[in-house]
Amino acid sequence: MSKRKGNDVLSGAGAPEGSMAAGWAGERSDILKDEFGLEIPVENVPIPSRGVIYPPEHPLHMQETVQIRAMTAREEDILTSKALIKKGTVITELIKSCLIDKRIDPNDMILGDRNALMVSLRITGYGADYHAEVACPACGERSKQEFDLSALPIERLSQEPIALGSNIFEAQMPKRNENDPNLVIRYRHMTGYDEQEITQTQERKKKQGFKSDNLITNRYQQQVVAVNDISDKTKIQMFIQKMPTRYSLALRKAMDSNEPGIKMKAYIACPHCSEESEVSMPLGASFFWPDAD
Numbered sequence: 001m002s003k004r005k006g007n008d009v010l011s012g013a014g015a016p017e018g019s020m021a022a023g024w025a026g027e028r029s030d031i032l033k034d035e036f037g038l039e040i041p042v043e044n045v046p047i048p049s050r051g052v053i054y055p056p057e058h059p060l061h062m063q064e065t066v067q068i069r070a071m072t073a074r075e076e077d078i079l080t081s082k083a084l085i086k087k088g089t090v091i092t093e094l095i096k097s098c099l100i101d102k103r104i105d106p107n108d109m110i111l112g113d114r115n116a117l118m119v120s121l122r123i124t125g126y127g128a129d130y131h132a133e134v135a136c137p138a139c140g141e142r143s144k145q146e147f148d149l150s151a152l153p154i155e156r157l158s159q160e161p162i163a164l165g166s167n168i169f170e171a172q173m174p175k176r177n178e179n180d181p182n183l184v185i186r187y188r189h190m191t192g193y194d195e196q197e198i199t200q201t202q203e204r205k206k207k208q209g210f211k212s213d214n215l216i217t218n219r220y221q222q223q224v225v226a227v228n229d230i231s232d233k234t235k236i237q238m239f240i241q242k243m244p245t246r247y248s249l250a251l252r253k254a255m256d257s258n259e260p261g262i263k264m265k266a267y268i269a270c271p272h273c274s275e276e277s278e279v280s281m282p283l284g285a286s287f288f289w290p291d292a293d
């Protein structure tokens with residue numbers, strides 16, 4: 001940050017070149033600080049994947065953390081932009097806007113790493129208290145709960161990729177007997193681009209009058225890159241459509257248990273039946289708009 005004192009800017013004298021240093025490319029933070037005494041904090045956010053899935057030329061390759069600056073009113077414009085909401089790109093634009101290193105494209109980050117940024121941005125912007133309504137798994141009644149976002153645990157990779165710097169993992173399919181084939185499925189963890197592509201495919205199908213109820217196979221088609229040494233897209237698609245559910249279950253388990261990210265779950269005490277249970281934290285409007293609830 002600039003070391004200049006607070007009130008010597010009107011003269012223009014002593015405004016050193018490079019006072020916008022500290023990674024604030026393009027930001028007019030010096031004026032904010034010098035004239036209003038405001039300093040927008042920069043935070044180091046842990047990257048759940050530790051960057052091992054990004055290729056060597058990627059800025060996040062082998063990085064434990066990434067720098068973001070706290071949200072400002074400009075990001076509230078993004079959060080309320082009807083055009084971005086319609087396109088479904090609000091979170092991507094929000095992350096892009098707050099990343100200090102502008103070489104990073106949030107769309108080629110995996111979802112878990114994006115979630116870590118999203119939660120950190122919420123904490124720097126509005127604090128770690130998050131109020132949301134959830135249904136009790138025991139009795140079904142809904143109640144308002146308070147979540148502490150800063151307490152959400154980080155989940156790490158439980159298995160290494162096939163090579164450092166690649167987003168490709170292997171899952172061994174179960175064999176019931178020796179006549180079963182030996183099948184190893186190679187898959188990737190979903191990125192922002194993958195998610196976008198799935199959403200677009202579903203929208204297209206909906207417009208053509210198809211019901212978009214093939215969530216599981218769509219996801220596999222996006223994530224599976226090879227079955228044994230076969231990587232032909234059409235052949236993989238056929239395999240996915242026809243694979244026995246025991247393979248599907250094994251694949252899903254492997255993908256889920258190995259996916260790095262933020263565990264968006266917490267324990268709640270139900271005021272209706274006083275049962276304590278773990279629930280998924282809903283991402284409602286008040287996540288980025290605390291007064292909305």
Ligand SMILES: [Zn+2]
Pocket residue numbers: 136137138139140141270271272273274275
């Ligand atoms: Zn209950």
